[in-house]
Amino acid sequence: MTASTLSAVAAIEVKGLYAAYQRHTVLENIELAFPKGKWTAIVGPNGAGKSTLFHVLTGSMKPLQGSVKAFDEPIAMHRRAGHIAYMAQREAIEWDFPVSVWETVMGGRYGHMRQDALWRRLLPARWHHGRHSEAVRDALIAVDMLAYADRPIGELSGGQKKRVLLARALAQQANILLLDEPLAGVDPPSEKLILSVLRREREAGNTVIMVTHDMPGARRHVDHVVLINRFVRGTGTPEDMLSEAKLAELAVSSTEQTVNDRQTMPGAAYGPAQG
C-alpha cells in the first residue's frame, strides 16, 4: 500500500476494483489513493478505462468487485452529502435540451436542495433559494459566464459549454471535483480560465481529479499523476510519471491489451454490468 501513505486520509481510495461492460473487462485490480487537497491527473490511452473509473466513482456503474471509499467512509454517503462534483465530457450532454445556462448550473445544487424544507423544494429555485442562487451566481462569475445566464445551452460555443459544465460542478461547492477531460477541445482563453479556476479550487483545500490527454499541461499544473491502462501502470509525481520513457511504456501496454482482448479473460468478465 505505498499509494495510501501519500497522505493520512485519502480523498478517494479504490481497492481491488474490477469493472466490465457486458463481457468486456475494462478495469482490473485497481488499487489507488487520490491524495486529499491535491490535483491529480489520470493519464492513459483511449479505451484504457479512465472514463469507466469515473463512472464507478460517480456511481453510474457498479463494479464487479472492489470497494471505493471517500475520506475513509463509503463513497455513496459523500455523494448524497453533495461532496463529490462531476464534470462530464461535452459529448455526454444533450445540448438540444431545453434548459438555460442558469438552470443547468442550478443542477449542481439539486443534491443540497434535499436538505431544504419541503415547502421550499416545491417552489422554483429562483424564488426561495437564496443560498442556491448565490452559489450559482458565484460559479457563473468564476467561469465568466454570468452574462449568458439566460441563454439556452444549445446556443453556446464549445469553450462556453465546457465552462458551463465546470460552473455546475463549482456551484455544488464540493470537496472533491471529478473532471472528465476538462480541457479537451477548448479555445486557449477558456483553457487558461479553467486552469486558473482549478488551481484556486486546490488552494481552497479541495481535491481535484481530472482525466487528461494534455501532457504539457499536466506536467505544468498537477501534483500527482496516475497512469492507467486496464491496470494501474504507475502513480507518482508528474516528473517521474510523464517522462518520455514512461509514456512510451504506457503506449506499448495498450497494444498488449488489444492482443489480450481477443482471449477470454478468466473470472472477472462474466457478471452483471449496468450502463
Place this chain on the structure above:
Amino acid sequence: MVDSMLVIEAFSDALVSGLIAALMAVVNLLPSSVSDAFQYAFMQRALLTSVLVGAICGMLSCYVVLKRWSLLGDAISHAVLPGVAIAYLLGWPFFVGAFITGALTSVGIGAIERNTRIKSDAAMGLMFTASFALGVVIISKLASSTHLMHILFGNVLGVKHSALMLTFVASVIAILTVWLAYRPLLLYAFDPQQAQALGFNTQIIHYGLILLLTLTIVASLETVGIILVVAMLITPGATAHLLTDRFKIMLLISVSIGICSAVIGLWLSVVFNVASGGAIVLVAFGFFIIALLFSPKQGLVSRQWRRWRMG
C-alpha cells in the same frame, strides 16, 4: 377502512362533478353550434376524460421525447394489453395487471440488452410484440372482438363513470409526482450521470418514470386506445420542443396541445361521426405540422424567410 374508502369515493365524485361543471361553464361560452354537442352526460364524461388524458399525455410526452423513449413508450403501451386481459380475467383493477406486464416487459428488454449482443431496438420490438400477441390471444378467448377494438382504439363516448374515476385518480397521481419529483426527473432526463453523482437513486427514478408512463397509458386506454396513445406520448412533446428552449414552457405548451387536440378531436369525431381516438391524434399531428412550418426558430418557413431576407 371501508368508511374511509367511501369518504374518498364521495370526495372524488364531488370533485369530478365540480370539474365537469367548470368545464361546461367554459363550453357554454362557445357558440351553441359547438356547445350543443356537449349537453349529454356521456359527452361531458367524454370531455373531462379527454381533457385529463390530453393533459397527462402532454406532460409525460416531454420526458418521452427528451429521453428518446418513444420506442419504449410504444413498447409499454403494447405490453399493457395482456395485463389488462389477465386483470379482466381475475377481476383485478386494470391498472395492476397493466403495470405488472408493462414492468415485466421493460425489465425483459433491459435484461436482453445487457446480457446478449441484441441491440435495444430489436430487444424492444421482440418483447413488446410477444407481449401484445399474448394479449390478443387471451382476449380473443374471453371477450368479443368489439371489446378488443375498444381497448386497441379507444371508445371515449362509452366511458363509464368508473373509468372516468380511474382516469381522474391517475391524472392526480401523475401531476403530483411530476411536481414533487420535478428536479430529480429533470436532472435524470438531462444528465443521468450527474444525478447519480449527486446521490440520487437513478434506478428508482428510471422505474418511477416507467411506472408513470404505464399509469398514463392505462388512463388513456378508453380515450385513444393503446395503439394510438403512443402518438399522444410523442406528438405534443415534439411539437413543444420545436417551439421553446425552456423546459417549464415546454411542459406548458405540451400540456396545452394535449388538451386542445383531445377536445377538438372529440368534437370533430362527434360532428363527422368518425373514430374519436384517430381524430384526436390527427389534430395533434396538425399542431405538429403548424409548429414544424412556423416555429420562430426551428420552423421551415421561418428559416426560409430569414434566409430570403438575408439575401
